[in-house]
Amino acid sequence: MNGQGSGPAPQVIAALRGVHKRFGNTVALRAVDLELRAGEVHVLLGENGAGKSTLGKVLAGIQAPDRGTVELDQQAVAGHSPGHARQARIEVVHQETTVVPQMTVVDNVTLGSEEAFTRLGILDRRGMRAATIELLAKVAPGIDPDVRVEQLTGSQRHLVAVAKALFRKPRVLIFDEATAALNKQERSLLFDVIRRARDEGVAVLYITHHLDEVSRVGDLVTVMRDGAVVAECSADVPEDQLVEHIVGRRVSVGRQPVEFGSVTGAPLLELRDVCVPGALRDVSFEALSGEILGVYGVGQCGVNELAEVLAGALRPDSGEVFVQGRVRSRAGVSAALKNGVAFLPGERGRAGIVPTLSIQDNISLSNLHRLTRWGWLRPKVTGGYAEREATRMRVRGGSLRSGITTLSGGNQQKALLARALGCRTPVLVLKDPTVGVDVGSRAEIYDALRENVRQGMSVVFLTADLAELLVLADRAVVLYRGTLAATFSGTALNEENVLEAALSATATLDDEATS
Amino acid sequence: MQMQAHVNVDDSATRAGPEVMSPEPGGGARLARVRKLLLSPDLALPLLVLLLFVATALLEPSFLRISNLQNILRQMSVLTVLASAAAITIISGGLDLSIGAVAALSGVVAATVMVDHGVLLGVLAGLACGAVVGVVNGGLVARFDVSPFIVTLGMLSVASGTALTVTGGLPVYGLPTSFTNPLGYQKILGVPISFVLAFITLLLVAALLAYTRFGKYLYALGGNRTATTYAGVPVRRYITAAYVASGTLAGLAGLLLTGRVAAAQPTAGTGLELQAIAAVIIGGIALTGGSGRARHAFYGVALLTLLSNSMNLLSVSSNAQLLVTGLTVIVAVVADRIRRK
Ligand SMILES: Nc1ncnc2c1ncn2[C@@H]1O[C@H](COP(=O)(O)OP(=O)(O)OP(=O)(O)O)[C@@H](O)[C@H]1O
Ligand SMILES: [Mg+2]
Numbered sequence: 020m021n022g023q024g025s026g027p028a029p030q031v032i033a034a035l036r037g038v039h040k041r042f043g044n045t046v047a048l049r050a051v052d053l054e055l056r057a058g059e060v061h062v063l064l065g066e067n068g069a070g071k072s073t074l075g076k077v078l079a080g081i082q083a084p085d086r087g088t089v090e091l092d093q094q095a096v097a098g099h100s101p102g103h104a105r106q107a108r109i110e111v112v113h114q115e116t117t118v119v120p121q122m123t124v125v126d127n128v129t130l131g132s133e134e135a136f137t138r139l140g141i142l143d144r145r146g147m148r149a150a151t152i153e154l155l156a157k158v159a160p161g162i163d164p165d166v167r168v169e170q171l172t173g174s175q176r177h178l179v180a181v182a183k184a185l186f187r188k189p190r191v192l193i194f195d196e197a198t199a200a201l202n203k204q205e206r207s208l209l210f211d212v213i214r215r216a217r218d219e220g221v222a223v224l225y226i227t228h229h230l231d232e233v234s235r236v237g238d239l240v241t242v243m244r245d246g247a248v249v250a251e252c253s254a255d256v257p258e259d260q261l262v263e264h265i266v267g268r269r270v271s272v273g274r275q276p277v278e279f280g281s282v283t284g285a286p287l288l289e290l291r292d293v294c295v296p297g298a299l300r301d302v303s304f305e306a307l308s309g310e311i312l313g314v315y316g317v318g319q320c321g322v323n324e325l326a327e328v329l330a331g332a333l334r335p336d337s338g339e340v341f342v343q344g345r346v347r348s349r350a351g352v353s354a355a356l357k358n359g360v361a362f363l364p365g366e367r368g369r370a371g372i373v374p375t376l377s378i379q380d381n382i383s384l385s386n387l388h389r390l391t392r393w394g395w396l397r398p399k400v401t402g403g404y405a406e407r408e409a410t411r412m413r414v415r416g417g418s419l420r421s422g423i424t425t426l427s428g429g430n431q432q433k434a435l436l437a438r439a440l441g442c443r444t445p446v447l448v449l450k451d452p453t454v455g456v457d458v459g460s461r462a463e464i465y466d467a468l469r470e471n472v473r474q475g476m477s478v479v480f481l482t483a484d485l486a487e488l489l490v491l492a493d494r495a496v497v498l499y500r501g502t503l504a505a506t507f508s509g510t511a512l513n514e515e516n517v518l519e520a521a522l523s524a525t526a527t528l529d530d531e532a533t534s
Numbered sequence: 535m536q537m538q539a540h541v542n543v544d545d546s547a548t549r550a551g552p553e554v555m556s557p558e559p560g561g562g563a564r565l566a567r568v569r570k571l572l573l574s575p576d577l578a579l580p581l582l583v584l585l586l587f588v589a590t591a592l593l594e595p596s597f598l599r600i601s602n603l604q605n606i607l608r609q610m611s612v613l614t615v616l617a618s619a620a621a622i623t624i625i626s627g628g629l630d631l632s633i634g635a636v637a638a639l640s641g642v643v644a645a646t647v648m649v650d651h652g653v654l655l656g657v658l659a660g661l662a663c664g665a666v667v668g669v670v671n672g673g674l675v676a677r678f679d680v681s682p683f684i685v686t687l688g689m690l691s692v693a694s695g696t697a698l699t700v701t702g703g704l705p706v707y708g709l710p711t712s713f714t715n716p717l718g719y720q721k722i723l724g725v726p727i728s729f730v731l732a733f734i735t736l737l738l739v740a741a742l743l744a745y746t747r748f749g750k751y752l753y754a755l756g757g758n759r760t761a762t763t764y765a766g767v768p769v770r771r772y773i774t775a776a777y778v779a780s781g782t783l784a785g786l787a788g789l790l791l792t793g794r795v796a797a798a799q800p801t802a803g804t805g806l807e808l809q810a811i812a813a814v815i816i817g818g819i820a821l822t823g824g825s826g827r828a829r830h831a832f833y834g835v836a837l838l839t840l841l842s843n844s845m846n847l848l849s850v851s852s853n854a855q856l857l858v859t860g861l862t863v864i865v866a867v868v869a870d871r872i873r874r875k
Contacts, residue, residue: 332764356766364764371764375757375824384754384765391747438765 029056031093032222033078033109033191038087040073040246042425045417047073048084049246055191055222060213062233062254063226064265065243066457067429068415071226072114074243075193078224079111080104105131110189114196114226114428114455115368116177120169125151127168128183151186158182158212159205161318172323173366174200174483181209185216192216193224196428198232199454200365202317202483203518210236228429228457230258231486266459284308286341287477288329288360288446293338298324299501301338306446306477311468313492314481317521321501323365326481329448330362331355343445361385361442363435365450365481371435372423379405379419382437408437411467413460429455436464440471447471449480453487465491489514499523574873575818579833583840590844597847604726608794610839611732612637612787616810617817617831618739619783624814625743626776627756627823628675628682631807632667633784635693638803640664640788642697645706645798653713657789664785665778667693672777676770682777690807697800706798717793728790735786740828742779752776756823812859813838816866818873837862 033055040048047070055061055078063071076082077089080099088095091107118127128151129136136147152164159178168176177200184192194213198206213236217223225236233240237254242264250264286305293302298321306312316322327333328340334350341347342358352362364370373381382405383390390401405419412433416426423431432455439447447468453461468478468491482488488495494508497520505520507513571577590597616633623630640660648656671689675682716727743749751772754762763769787806792798813834819826838859845855 330764351768352764353766353768362764362766364761370760373754373757373761373765373824376754380750380754384750384762384767387747387750387767394746394748396745396747396750442766 029058031056032091033107034090034093035074035077035084036088036090036095038074038077038084038089040070040077040082040084043417043421045425046246048077051087051243051246051248053241053248055224057190057220057222058217059238060217060223060225060236060254062237062240063224063243064228064230064233064240064261066265067433067455067460068427069243070246071243072195072427075111075195075224075226078104078191078193079109081111105187107191108187108189109191109193110184110187111193112177112180112184112195112197114199116173116180116366118168118176118179118183121167123165123167124155124162124171124179125164127179128154128186130183132187151182154182154186157215158185158208160208173369174202174205177201178205178209181212185212189216189221191222191224193226195226196228196455197225198227198229200451200483203485204317206232228455228461229486230261230458233258233261262458265457284310284475284477285344287343288448288479289341290328291339291341293325293328293335293340295321295324295328295333295335295501297501299328299335302498302501302503303338304496304503304506306479308445308475308477309472310493311472311478311480311491313488313495314479314498315485315488315495315517315521316498317483319500320498320521322481322483322498323450325498326362326365326448326450329360329479330364331360332362356385356442356444359445361439361444361447363439363447363449363452365454367428367432367435367454372431374422374424376423377420378409378414378416378423378426378434381423382408382414382419382434382441385438385442404441405437408441409434412437412440413463429457429460432456433460433464440467445476447476447478449478451482451484452480453484461487485514485517488517497521575830575833578869579817579830579837583833583836586837586840586844590840590847594844594847597844600724602843602847604721604724606839606843607729608726609843610835611726611728612790612794612806613809613813613835613839614729614732614832615735615783615787615790616806617813617835618736618828619780619787620807620810620814621819621826621828621831622739622743622752622776622783623682623780624811624819624821625756625823625826626752626773627759628773628776629686629811629821630671630777630780630784631683631686631811632671632689632693633780633787633810634803634806634808635690635697636664636667636781636784636803637788637791637806638798638800639667639693639697640785641792641798641802642701642706642788642800644785644789645709645792646700648710648713649706649708653710656713660789660792661782661785664781664783664788666781667784668778668781669774671781672774675777676773694801694803701798701800703800705800707796709792709796709798714793714796717790718796728794731786732790735783736828736832739783743828748772748775753824756825758824809838812863815863815870818866818870820870834866 031054035051035053038048038051051074065071073082077084080101080103089099096103125148129147133142136143155162155164158181159175162171162175162178168179181197198209201209213223233254240252240254240256241248242250244267284307287308289305291303293299302325314322314325324333328335331350331352331354339346342360347358379402383401390404391397409419414430414433414437416430423434426434436452439449453464456464472478480491489512492512494506495512495517496503497505497517499521504523507516596602616637619633620630640663643663644656644660647659667689671686674680674685720727722730751767754767755769755772759769791802814831815821816837817830817834819830841858841862842855845858
């Protein structure tokens with residue numbers, strides 16, 4: 020794709036040779052070899068817990084390998100460290116966004132790069148700011164450079180982290196599931212940025228679960244399973260073959276048929292004329308028993324606020340929310356849960372996991388009132404419950420008693436799904452339900468949700484992932500600038516219609532939409 | 535057009551989990567583990583306390599006199615209760631700076647009521663006073679999302695101001711002996727009653743933290759309040775409850791304090807909150823919240839009290855004692871950092 024096959028082979032900038040890494044009984048990396056070359060986008064695929072993030076962290080000096088070596092510019096490095104990686108200009112955009120919420124966008128992007136803008140001990144603030152704004156315009160137009168990061172949405176925060184990595188003019192750039200929570204437009208912009216970086220000679224390692232991205236940005240592909248590299252191929256290998264490499268079995272790939280006209284249940288969750296200043300205007304819809312309702316929107320469409328309203332975290336300025344036919348009078352997530360609405364928040368790290376608790380405690384957190392007697396914990400009951408829910412959601416990792424942060428990102432997400440689904444409420448509200456979850460598990464999670472719905476539940480999911488909307492939703496509502504632009508079901512629920520409504524037809528479609 | 539494919543898995547055979555490799559931890563890993571063990575609060579602190587005990591006994595044989603040992607336990611009782619209080623709020627991700635002042639206020643209230651209406655009503659009034667202050671603290675912190683540091687710092691002043699105003703700055707005397715004798719000098723099997731009460735309180739707090747839903751929610755709140763809220767935990771109720779527990783325990787500490795010296799001093803609590811918080815930190819409970827156990831607070835109390843007693847016996851000046859205590863806190867915090875890495 021890029022200078023391969025013709026001319027001299029591109030230079031290897033960073034490499035791993037025979038790297039082993041284990042955590043307790045879990046082998047995260049076994050005898051891994053990997054080469055990153057200048058001007059090449061190297062895609063890394065694999066199931067949740069395959070060792071992808073660990074590999075990235077070893078390259079970045081965050082995790083020390085137990086055995087094997089890290090090579091930079093064909094020289095083995097002894098005692099690789101984050102400081103070393105910085106000197107070698109290796110930058111990582113981590114799976115869990117790492118920005119400082121209390122600082123402005125500019126300060127976050129330039130954090131740690133001050134030296135390059137210091138002349139004779141004086142910091143050139145204006146120059147630094149100008150450079151940041153120029154970069155932001157490419158990566159994330161529409162983000163106010165002077166706003167504090169805590170006021171941004173999850174995907175915007177992530178883009179700030181991307182900008183921060185790019186600001187340092189990296190030679191090696193590692194994206195760990197960079198697009199997981201991004202919508203279509205943001206994704207396209209990011210791809211442009213990555214291609215530009217590649218053309219400037221940056222070596223890119225791109226970790227993802229979205230197979231459709233492989234051919235869009237990738238030059239070559241490495242697939243990992245259980246800590247080992249199991250396949251290396253070029254990026255134009257068909258998707259089903261990639262799936263086979265990832266899952267390690269023969270699988271049949273096909274689009275899930277959507278059943279039409281089968282939804283006749285009573286409304287379990289209903290919104291009437293809900294207004295939230297600056298975010299939502301007169302939004303009304305209902306979610307029926309026995310259906311999966313998808314909510315989609317791009318940009319500042321109000322999806323985040325809508326999720327908060329549905330969850331009970333945000334009280335609408337006017338309008339009403341009905342749960343099972345009764346108007347919701349008290350605000351608060353806990354009250355909503357009691358009334359039968361369980362919630363999975365987006366942004367796993369900020370609003371999902373409790374990092375100091377075990378996997379088991381994280382899973383049972385929403386259901387503890389039912390697992391205790393007279394306020395006393397019953398470890399056996401809780402353990403059994405967590406075990407069942409974890410198995411159902413295919414959480415893979417060490418013991419359920421170990422800390423939740425020992426799980427890989429995708430497995431943490433599955434644990435959070437287990438927490439929400441375990442509540443067995445009539446209504447489930449899920450924000451970005453499968454962010455970071457691998458292809459195989461995603462299918463199983465969709466099946467589990469369908470099973471719930473068949474038993475009369477109602478699932479509302481809000482997603483930035485159009486593909487997920489189309490595969491999972493029986494019916495979809497599309498938001499545009501805080502208003503409900505359209506509702507689709509049946510054959511009308513397709514990519515063109517949804518995008519047209521979401522972008523209000525007049526907006527220019529990006530390359531993905533027109534391809 | 536790219537359409538996300540749905541994957542149907544043919545082969546449902548479950549795969550083996552991650553296999554276990556032959557054990558081969560390098561020398562570095564082993565060293566790290568040893569270091570971690572040595573720095574763990576459950577080993578390092580009891581060892582340190584023991585070391586201090588033996589060292590003082592060798593340097594100053596009068597240390598081992600029964601009366602001195604009983605004295606140490608009596609000194610520990612108030613701090614044990616206050617450190618339990620501090621542990622509760624700190625684990626929940628908060629902080630209660632008012633506990634010392636509230637202890638003094640509760641003592642004054644209890645004493646005043648007791649003089650006219652008897653011991654039982656006095657004790658209840660003291661505890662209720664602490665609980666009420668806790669409701670205010672907790673309510674403000676939980677409802678209005680104000681920093682607990684600010685709220686309880688304000689409450690510290692309010693409580694001491696109230697205690698001073700009510701008493702006119704003078705101690706309340708004339709307490710019934712049925713109150714002051716047990717807390718002052720009576721013992722069970724040679725152990726001062728005040729320490730027995732304090733230790734039972736500690737055990738109750740330990741059980742509350744480790745074995746109840748309330749405790750689990752406190753750890754969750756300290757670990758990530760936003761996530762705990764979204765998980766559907768009624769966080770405001772539990773934050774308020776944490777401060778009520780802290781206030782009530784401060785009230786209890788006030789009763790012990792009053793009983794010990796047979797008078798309620800409106801200024802008796804000055805600085806106690808800092809000692810309690812220092813004990814909690816020395817014990818290895820992180821100020822950031824979400825971790826630690828009640829017994830860790832007790833280790834800290836034991837270490838601080840023993841340190842002060844041995845320095846008294848060795849006639850170290852009180853100025854130098856202050857310095858040593860400060861250094862202990864700093865060393866403890868650094869050790870905590872290293873351990874958590
Ligand atoms: N700090 C840790 N302690 C214990 N185990 C860990 C730790 N970090 C990772 N692991 C384990 O190592 C394995 C590999 O984890 P890693 O995060 O690299 O997976 P991943 O491929 O990035 O998965 P995902 O797609 O879910 O992000 C997992 O089994 C995980 O549980
Ligand atoms: Mg990962």
